[in-house]
Amino acid sequence: MATNDAGGFSREEEHSIEFAFGHKRPKGQRLKLGKAGAKAQAWRTVTKAPEVIVRVSGGGKTAQHVKAHFDYITRRGQLEMVNDQGETIRGKDQVADLFDSWDMDLSKGQGELRQAFNVVLSMPAGTDPQKVLAAAQGFARETLYGKHQYAMVLHTQETDPHKDAPPHPHVHLIIKAEGYNGKRLHIRKATLQAWRETFAEQLRDRGIEANATPRAVRGVTKKSKGVALFHLEKKHGREESHVYRAKVEEAIKELNAGTQELKPWEKAIINRRQKTLREMLQAAKTYEAEGDKELADAIRKHAASLPRPETERHAIKAEVAQELQRIRDQGKQRGPEAARGDKDKER
Structure with a gap:
């Protein structure tokens, strides 16, 4: 079941965000929805309103x-x-x-x-x-x-x-x-x-x-781009963005060095996901005990469907690795001399 998968970075990290089909007031205290309100909120979330x-x-x-x-x-x-x-x-x-x-x-x-x-x-x-x-x-x-x-x-x-x-x-x-x-x-x-x-x-x-579900409950881990960067990339293309090119260069360095260490924010994302899943499954257990098996099953299905946690850095790294592999595969098809030329290009 997908809920046992820590997702895109590592299966060994453990982690943390409050799941409450989920609402907090600005000062941090839990917003009390009442049973009917909480159920309605849960249904909106699992049916992806x-x-x-x-x-x-x-x-x-x-x-x-x-x-x-x-x-x-x-x-x-x-x-x-x-x-x-x-x-x-x-x-x-x-x-x-x-x-x-x-x-x-x-x-x-x-x-x-x-x-x-x-x-x-x-x-x-x-x-x-x-x-x-x-x-x-x-x-x-x-x-x-x-x-x-x-x-x-x-x-x-x-x-x-x-x-x-x-x-x-x-x-x-x-x-x-x-x-x-x-x-x-x-x-x-x-x-x-x-x-x-x-x-x-x-x-x-x-x-x-x-609905107004928190990002973690929806399984969203990548932050949205700032308005200025979004319009810049839309106008000139992502490859023209200095920010994007810097991230690609960092990904190439990490791949060449074989770096696997997670960044602190990536560990936090893993932790949030694990705690969110625990709270979802606990909510399902509670509703099932109250006799609402339909909602309990829907919550479990929603938890199992959450995408693997991924940041933009992780996605770029995967794209770069795929492109480098494509270049290597083409080199193998053309012979050893061409492959050596491709490796020089990668450097």
């Missing part, structure tokens, strides 16, 4: 940067913006008036501290865009209303004038970092998870099946 995405895409450190983002997400006034009062802002002039009302030039730390946060809330293609927008408004009211000024814009492939508009509906939410009381907003990893849960709940309230 669509996962919401809430990510911070950046934020300006000057008033000018924040104004530029207002213009960017509204496509210079072509798309409607909704402010924290639920009012619709249309056209370049109204967008400029809304920005002026934020008094960004009076915020502390101009040029040093982030003056606003740019957040993206999205769902897979095919989701009702208006319900995504309504859920984003509900999320913002529950999370930010009365604390921070904010505004948002819905982007869809049909309405976004950008030539490369993605197919999935998403909302660009811009939040003023300095609150009404002068306190600054700090977005941490636990904050983002809590925000994902709130956004998913708002979507479910509107009849859209949505």
Whole structure:
């Protein structure tokens, strides 16, 4: 059974993350869902309900940067913006008036501290865009209303004038970092998870099946690329990325040296996976004891289906090893002289 397999790095490491079909509040205490809520969350996870995405895409450190983002997400006034009062802002002039009302030039730390946060809330293609927008408004009211000024814009492939508009509906939410009381907003990893849960709940309230499962419970171990790197690789190709080339060179060195030692973060991933699996199987055992064998079996099946844990470094190393083997195999087919030439190329 796959749950006995430590996965992509080693079968000897042991390890650790809390499995709770799984929710934590920002301060770390377990969120009590109640039996019905916990079961519903478990079913959404094992049936792979669509996962919401809430990510911070950046934020300006000057008033000018924040104004530029207002213009960017509204496509210079072509798309409607909704402010924290639920009012619709249309056209370049109204967008400029809304920005002026934020008094960004009076915020502390101009040029040093982030003056606003740019957040993206999205769902897979095919989701009702208006319900995504309504859920984003509900999320913002529950999370930010009365604390921070904010505004948002819905982007869809049909309405976004950008030539490369993605197919999935998403909302660009811009939040003023300095609150009404002068306190600054700090977005941490636990904050983002809590925000994902709130956004998913708002979507479910509107009849859209949505989940906010932690990465470890879904078996995801590779971190997503930063926005800048993603667009750079999309525009020029992955091989043109200095970051990617450096990782390839490191992989070649390790393969030539026969290095097998795991990096500390890879050991942590193995540990998280092992503990996640233990908690999943314990949850299955508990539900079975309560008489819900169907859910228990579904949890076990989900645990067995998790992919082998893998980081980008591990994936690149595997790609390089496969390519080197291909070169060697071609050399064998062409004869010893050609094989020696290929080895010189590898160096």
